[in-house]
Amino acid sequence: MGTLLKIRNIMKNFGDLEVLKDISIDVQEGEVIVIIGPSGSGKSTFLRCINQLETPTSGEIWYKDRNVMDPNQTQLRDFREEVGMVFQRFNLFPMKTVLQNVMLAPVLTKKKDKVAARAKAMELLEKVGLGDKANAKPSTLSGGQQQRVAIARALAMEPVALLFDEPTSALDPELVGDVLNVMKDLAREGMTMIVVTHEMGFARDVADRVIFMADGYIVEEGKPEEIFTHPKNDRTKTFLSRVLEA
Amino acid sequence: MDLSFLGKLLPMLFTGLRVTILIAVVGILLGFLVGTLAGFALESRIKLFKGLANVYIWVIRGTPLIVQALYVYYVIPKLFGIDLSSNLSGILVISLNSGAFIAEIVRGALNGIDPGQREAGLSLGLTPAQTTWHIIVPPAFKSILPALFNQFIISVKDTALLSVIVVNEITHQAQNYASLSYKTIPTYTTLAVFYLVLISILIIVQKMVERKVMR
Ligand SMILES: Nc1ncnc2c1ncn2[C@@H]1O[C@H](COP(=O)(O)OP(=O)(O)O)[C@@H](O)[C@H]1O
Numbered sequence: 001m002g003t004l005l006k007i008r009n010i011m012k013n014f015g016d017l018e019v020l021k022d023i024s025i026d027v028q029e030g031e032v033i034v035i036i037g038p039s040g041s042g043k044s045t046f047l048r049c050i051n052q053l054e055t056p057t058s059g060e061i062w063y064k065d066r067n068v069m070d071p072n073q074t075q076l077r078d079f080r081e082e083v084g085m086v087f088q089r090f091n092l093f094p095m096k097t098v099l100q101n102v103m104l105a106p107v108l109t110k111k112k113d114k115v116a117a118r119a120k121a122m123e124l125l126e127k128v129g130l131g132d133k134a135n136a137k138p139s140t141l142s143g144g145q146q147q148r149v150a151i152a153r154a155l156a157m158e159p160v161a162l163l164f165d166e167p168t169s170a171l172d173p174e175l176v177g178d179v180l181n182v183m184k185d186l187a188r189e190g191m192t193m194i195v196v197t198h199e200m201g202f203a204r205d206v207a208d209r210v211i212f213m214a215d216g217y218i219v220e221e222g223k224p225e226e227i228f229t230h231p232k233n234d235r236t237k238t239f240l241s242r243v244l245e246a
Numbered sequence: 247m248d249l250s251f252l253g254k255l256l257p258m259l260f261t262g263l264r265v266t267i268l269i270a271v272v273g274i275l276l277g278f279l280v281g282t283l284a285g286f287a288l289e290s291r292i293k294l295f296k297g298l299a300n301v302y303i304w305v306i307r308g309t310p311l312i313v314q315a316l317y318v319y320y321v322i323p324k325l326f327g328i329d330l331s332s333n334l335s336g337i338l339v340i341s342l343n344s345g346a347f348i349a350e351i352v353r354g355a356l357n358g359i360d361p362g363q364r365e366a367g368l369s370l371g372l373t374p375a376q377t378t379w380h381i382i383v384p385p386a387f388k389s390i391l392p393a394l395f396n397q398f399i400i401s402v403k404d405t406a407l408l409s410v411i412v413v414n415e416i417t418h419q420a421q422n423y424a425s426l427s428y429k430t431i432p433t434y435t436t437l438a439v440f441y442l443v444l445i446s447i448l449i450i451v452q453k454m455v456e457r458k459v460m461r
């Protein structure tokens with residue numbers, strides 16, 4: 001096991017607004033990191049900076065021994081193939097079927113020919129429990145099913161790591177469990193994951209490390225037991241007491 | 247009422263119809279091409295493309311179609327020392343004119359696509375071009391179809407103005423007949439009804455196509 005991602009001193013400004021103020025973390029291979037924190041604290045921005053959907057104002061991101069912020073576009077695409085993302089609002093392609101959603105990128109990036117991509121996509125859809133929905137359009141699925149398709153779509157690239165931005169926040173409560181179960185399976189299989197979520201149960205069960213972010217800083221981090229039972233920082237305590245009693 | 251004049255007028259109008267349809271169809275296809283390029287240019291980060299597209303739209307929207315027709319037919323050939331037939335000039339005018347409006351339609355459609363779609367494509371490792379072509383274009387195209395068809399109907403009516411550059415479309419044919427026969431009232435009444443029927447048919451086709459595509 002080695003260090004997969006070295007993230008150093010990331011800052012991100014939107015105009016005058018300083019959203020990220022010096023974020024540094026290392027991510028080990030196979031590690032599951034859960035990021036918690038109040039809304040507006042910069043969690044999404046941080047994830048989006050990792051895969052360069054936002055360009056950090058300053059700082060460094062190293063993936064293995066490659067500089068992710070190198071302007072070389074080919075290198076960036078290779079990185080994105082290896083580090084996938086799952087979005088809060090799924091962002092499935094509405095005019096394509098579920099199967100086409102999952103197959104599209106592996107075929108376009110020449111990772112797979114059509115036949116192999118289809119077989120792999122079907123296998124992944126079975127894995128997330130949606131083999132029977134292959135030919136459905138995303139709009140006919142429930143939110144929970146759409147999010148599982150989005151996970152299958154990310155997995156189709158055979159990524160080394162996955163970024164999850166509040167994957168269950170847009171779901172009806174009764175649909176959250178199915179998505180979390182898929183994510184738990186992935187964690188158990190050794191997938192490296194950075195998960196922004198408000199699901200404290202998931203964090204407690206699955207996370208190797210919990211990071212509490214507020215105001216663009218990492219305020220506190222540690223093993224889930226430490227953070228949830230003995231938070232050191234007052235802001236962490238306040239935040240946890242608010243979300244845990246809710 | 248003596249309707250015998252129709253025996254002469256209607257064949258002339260149908261001859262004109264062929265020219266009208268030819269110019270409107272070729273014009274809207276080329277206009278779609280120009281409009282798509284200009285629409286993407288409007289959304290481009292490259293200032294030069296954006297600027298060119300804006301100037302183009304400004305000029306077209308800021309001048310009457312009839313002036314554009316006169317300019318293309320009488321001035322462009324002199325400026326460039328080329329020969330432009332009436333029909334070619336007509337096609338050029340309709341293309342450039344509809345293109346400017348289609349550019350705005352395309353820009354609106356591109357703006358209307360959830361930015362999350364592009365992000366999903368990029369996050370999967372697609373190139374920006376692949377993302378645009380495979381992810382942005384299909385829903386954008388679907389969403390502009392009704393407006394595109396509307397623009398086609400407008401262009402069909404706009405061809406009437408091309409009579410000033412002696413394009414032998416429907417209106418020009420009617421003018422010819424009226425000036426020879428002096429039957430002004432019946433000729434122009436027939437002309438109006440002829441357009442009304444033509445446009446109504448196009449609107450029915452539009453509704454049918456929309457119902458099929460928008461399912
Ligand atoms: N593209 C953007 N332009 C301007 N401000 C933004 C942008 N994205 C996020 N922000 C701002 O950055 C702050 C942090 O946002 P975000 O990263 O979404 O927080 P979180 O995910 O923790 O709720 C918020 O104040 C938000 O309004």
Ligand SMILES: [Mg+2]
Binds near residue numbers: 043044045165166
């Ligand atoms: Mg967020």
